Amino acid sequence: MDVKDAINKRRAYRSLENIDITDDLIKDLAESAHIAPSCMNNQPWRFVFVKDKVVLNKIFETLPPTNAWVKKASMIIGVASKKENDCILGERLYYLFDTGMATAFIILRATELDLVAHPIAGFNEEKVKEILNIPNEMRLITLVNVGKHSSEINPVLSDNMKLGEKQRPPRKPLEQIRYLDKYENNL
Numbered sequence: 001m002d003v004k005d006a007i008n009k010r011r012a013y014r015s016l017e018n019i020d021i022t023d024d025l026i027k028d029l030a031e032s033a034h035i036a037p038s039c040m041n042n043q044p045w046r047f048v049f050v051k052d053k054v055v056l057n058k059i060f061e062t063l064p065p066t067n068a069w070v071k072k073a074s075m076i077i078g079v080a081s082k083k084e085n086d087c088i089l090g091e092r093l094y095y096l097f098d099t100g101m102a103t104a105f106i107i108l109r110a111t112e113l114d115l116v117a118h119p120i121a122g123f124n125e126e127k128v129k130e131i132l133n134i135p136n137e138m139r140l141i142t143l144v145n146v147g148k149h150s151s152e153i154n155p156v157l158s159d160n161m162k163l164g165e166k167q168r169p170p171r172k173p174l175e176q177i178r179y180l181d182k183y184e185n186n187l
């Protein structure tokens with residue numbers, strides 16, 4: 001698949017059906033993140049691939065009702081890092097940027113494999129860190145929920161989320177996010 005095709009195909013679907021999580025799949029996704037770029041090649045990211053049903057269920061129990069759809073995920077990838085793992089240039093902290101890039105590589109590779117890989121921020125960081133044995137000083141940045149897109153809409157979804165299964169949520173006009181030659185502070 002072309003990169004452009006994968007970028008277009010990627011969606012944060014919320015209706016998931018079960019897939020078999022193989023060691024090969026985990027290796028494949030981890031390798032995609034492994035060669036991502038990072039400031040000074042610091043590789044600040046850490047990924048916890050969770051496929052054990054007991055551990056998954058523990059995470060599911062901590063989720064807010066808005067993210068109940070996650071309970072259909074076959075794997076959750078916990079994405080963790082800390083600012084000291086990467087370049088700190090004044091107020092520019094690169095650990096989130098670099099970990100985000102590596103995570104995007106995982107998401108695009110999963111998309112190419114015809115899987116859904118949906119990152120969320122709506123989870124209890126403290127509780128999930130405890131379940132995953134992630135040290136206190138680290139940030140658990142996101143949980144990437146992996147599964148196969150189901151053609152049957154998950155009934156736990158809100159109306160807006162149901163709509164999101166059919167069409168991509170609208171974006172800001174392109175003019176509002178891209179400038180030519182200089183930034184314009186008028187939008």
Ligand SMILES: Cc1cc2nc3c(=O)[nH]c(=O)nc-3n(C[C@H](O)[C@H](O)[C@H](O)COP(=O)(O)O)c2cc1C
Nearest residue numbers: 010011012013014067119120121122123142168169
């Ligand atoms: C950092 C981040 C956090 C997100 N958190 C949630 C979340 O907690 N629950 C959820 O249902 N979707 C979450 N999403 C998905 C976004 O709502 C989704 O990407 C956005 O609506 C655009 O839709 P699309 O990705 O299908 O184009 C999150 C996405 C990102 C990148």
